[in-house]
Amino acid sequence: MRDPEKPQSVKAFAPATVANVGCGFDVLGFALHKLGDFVTATMMDTPGVRISRITGDGGMLPLDAEKNTAGLSVLKLLNELGMNDIGIDLVIEKKMPLGSGLGSSAASSVAAAYAVNKLLEEPFSLPELLPFTVEGEMAASGTPHADNAAAALFGGFILVKTHLPPDVISLPTPPDLFCTIIHPKIEIQTRHSRQILKKDVALEKAVSQWANVGSLVAALFKEDYDLIGRSLHDEIIEPVRSVLIPGFDRMKLAAEEAGALGCSISGSGPSLFALSRGKETARKAASAMGSELQKLGLEYNDLISSVNTQGATTVEEKASS
Amino acid sequence: MRDPEKPQSVKAFAPATVANVGCGFDVLGFALHKLGDFVTATMMDTPGVRISRITGDGGMLPLDAEKNTAGLSVLKLLNELGMNDIGIDLVIEKKMPLGSGLGSSAASSVAAAYAVNKLLEEPFSLPELLPFTVEGEMAASGTPHADNAAAALFGGFILVKTHLPPDVISLPTPPDLFCTIIHPKIEIQTRHSRQILKKDVALEKAVSQWANVGSLVAALFKEDYDLIGRSLHDEIIEPVRSVLIPGFDRMKLAAEEAGALGCSISGSGPSLFALSRGKETARKAASAMGSELQKLGLEYNDLISSVNTQGATTVEEKASS
Numbered sequence: 319m320r321d322p323e324k325p326q327s328v329k330a331f332a333p334a335t336v337a338n339v340g341c342g343f344d345v346l347g348f349a350l351h352k353l354g355d356f357v358t359a360t361m362m363d364t365p366g367v368r369i370s371r372i373t374g375d376g377g378m379l380p381l382d383a384e385k386n387t388a389g390l391s392v393l394k395l396l397n398e399l400g401m402n403d404i405g406i407d408l409v410i411e412k413k414m415p416l417g418s419g420l421g422s423s424a425a426s427s428v429a430a431a432y433a434v435n436k437l438l439e440e441p442f443s444l445p446e447l448l449p450f451t452v453e454g455e456m457a458a459s460g461t462p463h464a465d466n467a468a469a470a471l472f473g474g475f476i477l478v479k480t481h482l483p484p485d486v487i488s489l490p491t492p493p494d495l496f497c498t499i500i501h502p503k504i505e506i507q508t509r510h511s512r513q514i515l516k517k518d519v520a521l522e523k524a525v526s527q528w529a530n531v532g533s534l535v536a537a538l539f540k541e542d543y544d545l546i547g548r549s550l551h552d553e554i555i556e557p558v559r560s561v562l563i564p565g566f567d568r569m570k571l572a573a574e575e576a577g578a579l580g581c582s583i584s585g586s587g588p589s590l591f592a593l594s595r596g597k598e599t600a601r602k603a604a605s606a607m608g609s610e611l612q613k614l615g616l617e618y619n620d621l622i623s624s625v626n627t628q629g630a631t632t633v634e635e636k637a638s639s
Numbered sequence: 640m641r642d643p644e645k646p647q648s649v650k651a652f653a654p655a656t657v658a659n660v661g662c663g664f665d666v667l668g669f670a671l672h673k674l675g676d677f678v679t680a681t682m683m684d685t686p687g688v689r690i691s692r693i694t695g696d697g698g699m700l701p702l703d704a705e706k707n708t709a710g711l712s713v714l715k716l717l718n719e720l721g722m723n724d725i726g727i728d729l730v731i732e733k734k735m736p737l738g739s740g741l742g743s744s745a746a747s748s749v750a751a752a753y754a755v756n757k758l759l760e761e762p763f764s765l766p767e768l769l770p771f772t773v774e775g776e777m778a779a780s781g782t783p784h785a786d787n788a789a790a791a792l793f794g795g796f797i798l799v800k801t802h803l804p805p806d807v808i809s810l811p812t813p814p815d816l817f818c819t820i821i822h823p824k825i826e827i828q829t830r831h832s833r834q835i836l837k838k839d840v841a842l843e844k845a846v847s848q849w850a851n852v853g854s855l856v857a858a859l860f861k862e863d864y865d866l867i868g869r870s871l872h873d874e875i876i877e878p879v880r881s882v883l884i885p886g887f888d889r890m891k892l893a894a895e896e897a898g899a900l901g902c903s904i905s906g907s908g909p910s911l912f913a914l915s916r917g918k919e920t921a922r923k924a925a926s927a928m929g930s931e932l933q934k935l936g937l938e939y940n941d942l943i944s945s946v947n948t949q950g951a952t953t954v955e956e957k958a959s960s
Contacts, residue, residue: 345850477853479869487857487866518839521875528849529666533800535853536808539860545808548800554842 327360330433332630334414335421335469336497336591340550340582341530345478347421347469349626350497353414354470355422356633357388357429359437362405367392374412379426383408387423388430391454395431398450399441406434415619417505419585421466427454428470432630444471448484461512466585473629475538491625492541496600498592499584499621500569500607506562511586515558523553543579543595550580550593563588565614572606581607597622648681651754653951655735656742656790657818657912661871661903662851666799668742668790670947671818674735675791676743677954678709678750680758683726688713695733700747704729708744709751712775716752719771720762727755736940738826740906742787748775749791753951768792769805782833787906794950796859812946813862817921819913820905820942821890821928827883832907836879844874864900864916871901871914884909886935893927902928918943 334353339346362368367383383389388410396402408430416422428451435442451467462482469476475489519527530549537545560566560583573581573592577599581592590607594600604620611618655674660667683689688704704710709731717723729751737743749772756763772788783803790797796810840848851870858866881887881904894902894913898920902913911928915921925941932939 342849342853344846345853477850477857479850479854485869487854489857515842517842519842519845521836521838521840524840524845524848524875525665527845528663528852529798529800531849532663532666532798532852532856533808535856536798536810536860539857548806554845 324439325437327358328433328436329356329358329633330429330436330630331356331633332425332429332432332470333473333626334425335466336499337421337463337465337469337585338552338555338583339534340552340556340580341527341534342477343552343555344463344465345531346475346534347465347478348475348491348497349469349473349629350420350499350621351623351626352621353420355413355425355429356411357426357433358409359392359430359433360407361437362407364405365403367396367406367408369408369410372410372412375416378416379410385457386426387454387457388426390457391427391431391450392434394450394453395434395442395447399438406437415501418501419506419583419587419589420499420501421470421585423455423457424451424466424470427451428467428630430454432471433632436632445486447471448486449482452482452484469629471630474625474627477535489535489538491627492538492543492546494543494595495546495625496594496597497623497625498573498578498594498600498603498607499589499623500604500611501589501619501621502563502565502611503617503619504564504588506586506588511559511562515555519554527552527554546593547579550582552582556582559583559587563590564616565610566590568610569607572610573603576602576606578603597624645760646758648679649754649757650677650679650954651750651757651951652677652954653746653750653753653791654794654947655746656787657820658742658784658786658790658906659873659876659904660855661873661877661901662848662855663798664873664876665784665786666852667796667855668786668799669796669812669818670790670794670950671741671820671942672944672947673942674741676734676746676750677732678747678754679730680713680751680754681728681730682758683728685726686724688717688727688729690729690731693731693733696737699737700731706778707747708775708778709747711778712748712752712771713755715771715774716755716763716768720759727758736822739822740827740904740908740910741820741822742791742906744776744778745772745787745791748772749788749951751775753792754953757953765792766807769807770803773803773805790950792951795946795948798856810856810859812948813859813864813867815864815916816867816946817915817918818944818946819894819899819915819921819924819928820910820944821925821932822910822940823884823886823932824938824940825885825909827907827909832880832883836876840875848873848875867914868900871903873903877903880904880908884911885937886931887911889931890928893931894924897923897927899924918945
């Protein structure tokens with residue numbers, strides 16, 4: 319029996335995200351505006367989780383809920399509640415590119431869990447939702463990673479201390495920080511991008527890296543833009559992964575010459591992100607980076623965005639018909 | 640010709656310090672109260688830097704200014720000023736144990752540079768003094784490390800982004816944080832303690848380490864004592880170095896069972912530090928850790944101290960006679 323007072327359908331949005339943020343491989347992330355995924359969750363009479371439609375994926379994503387990050391996160395959530403006999407229909411609208419290094423699978427996973435949690439009148443708090451989204455996202459990357467999912471769920475900058483169970487710390491966002499995204503139209507598989515990493519790193523480089531993570535965290539608290547720039551260095555992951563991205567070195571240099579605080583790979587690529595103080599500098603960086611790709615004859619999309627501090631959100635709630 | 644208005648003698652104090660702070664090998668440090676070194680710098684007519692007396696070192700430290708960390712930092716300072724024809728006498732009073740892992744050489748180096756800078760009516764700002772103290776301290780460790788020196792100079796918690804030239808970030812100190820120091824009466828040479836470290840570390844462990852550095856920095860800003868405790872883990876350095884310290888594992892466990900937030904090696908040891916919320920818990924940790932050493936029949940000294948946020952300071956200034 320349905321309660322006519324309860325919502326029968328909820329539509330949620332979860333944003334695209336930048337993971338790693340230069341120095342913070344596997345531990346840092348932040349959320350963007352404009353790009354992201356919408357998921358509409360609707361009560362249905364037939365038990366089970368059904369994905370009735372996915373748009374914007376070019377037919378790439380599975381409709382089988384057991385194989386889809388959004389479906390999996392909802393199944394995990396319902397399982398925790400012991401509500402496996404409930405029926406939920408999901409419609410996924412992808413408004414961001416797949417395989418771009420911008421947390422596409424996390425956006426779907428988070429939007430789905432967020433929508434269903436609202437639909438069920440919030441049995442879980444926001445932090446309690448995170449484990450389901452991380453488990454859902456495991457389907458895409460093979461290993462549990464909470465950096466994209468936590469940034470998409472909570473918004474702002476996040477630091478992931480442990481991935482599963484997730485221990486996530488929210489960090490402050492300096493108000494004048496803007497992000498430039500350049501997405502070259504090539505595809506990199508996350509799995510491959512992880513396989514090429516070396517298993518060991520030189521202690522000396524690891525020390526530099528944790529100094530930079532520490533100083534980036536401090537810089538966010540202090541709103542010290544110059545220190546953000548001095549901290550955005552990655553001598554461990556970027557040198558290995560950047561060879562998969564044509565024109566990377568030139569784009570990075572162009573961003574810095576245009577006045578950006580720093581530039582690196584977004585997640586496992588191929589997108590690049592640059593952080594700038596002020597929107598105008600972020601625009602200049604986009605133009606400078608883009609022109610390097612144009613010289614190589616490569617197509618790309620760009621985006622200028624402040625840091626999205628809201629995270630996942632409800633878009634509209636339809637009353638039951 | 641001496642100016643009778645100028646001070647002819649300055650006595651300065653620089654505190655003992657805890658470097659590494661668990662997760663932050665080579666990048667984190669904080670200062671203590673009570674322990675430290677006094678250096679009295681006095682103008683003399685003969686050109687050159689002379690160390691006329693050292694007390695509290697058991698005759699271990701060289702009086703030759705060129706071979707002494709305090710003498711070296713003063714020589715570097717005078718050289719930068721082009722004042723190599725000036726004459727300065729140094730008296731060093733060590734009020735802390737040598738080779739204890741509490742930044743003994745940094746305390747001497749910082750106190751000397753601080754005293755001479757005051758004597759010369761502050762040609763250098765505090766941050767400008769740091770490079771001289773780091774270069775002076777190189778004589779002890781063989782490699783430039785700014786973690787102890789920066790904590791001794793500035794006080795509070797510091798993060799060292801780069802050592803030489805030093806790029807140091809001051810971090811906030813939660814007001815209710817207390818430190819327990821246990822100094823077992825055994826000696827470890829810093830050089831040896833560094834040699835036993837592996838040159839490479841597993842990427843997975845390095846990631847955990849930079850997550851912990853990031854979360855410890857965030858915890859200091861947020862005054863989140865529980866998060867400080869969750870961040871004080873070191874899977875890279877502590878497992879290697881702790882084997883040089885008899886009873887380490889038992890002392891660490893005893894500290895945690897006594898309610899301390901966390902416990903690890905201070906610097907390169909053999910001293911241990913524990914951080915606690917509140918003085919009473921810090922006392923209990925000292926007692927619990929100490930009793931483990933007593934069971935082993937080992938002598939030790941202990942100290943309970945809040946974090947010293949003042950750093951180097953002038954103790955008294957004598958007018959010229």
